[in-house]
Amino acid sequence: MGISVVGLVSISAKRINRPKGNANVWDSTKNWRIYHIADQGAFGFPLDTLKNFSSQRLNDDSVREFLKNLHTLAIKDPVWMGYYVTSCQFPDGRVRKIIISMYGGFLLDQYDGAYYELPVELRKSWLAYLSELYEPSKESKQ
16 A cells, blocks of 8 residues: 555646646536446447446536646556546547546546546545446446
């Protein structure tokens, strides 16, 4: 456990803020879904494969509220200790697969390979929100 805490602290210390002039594109995402996939290989599944799995809609307003203060990570390969597979639609209309860490408060936009992290003070609530919706009893087919 000490190693993972050190790794997470390292990730937080290496973040960079997005430029102030750029609009936060995450504020305009919609149609968020979390997929119920119990396969360690899900990280590599193509976006079009996700439709074959049960999923749960996430509340767009809630997700946008959590993600409005994302910071870009300066490192490319943070430590993954479990993840949620999600998708959403960006303002350009493109649906993207987003991998969300179950423990680290960071995520990966697989479309452009960019990593982002939530502010520390939001992580516990964010992870509780996702965990609650990921419960198998809440599964629904698209």
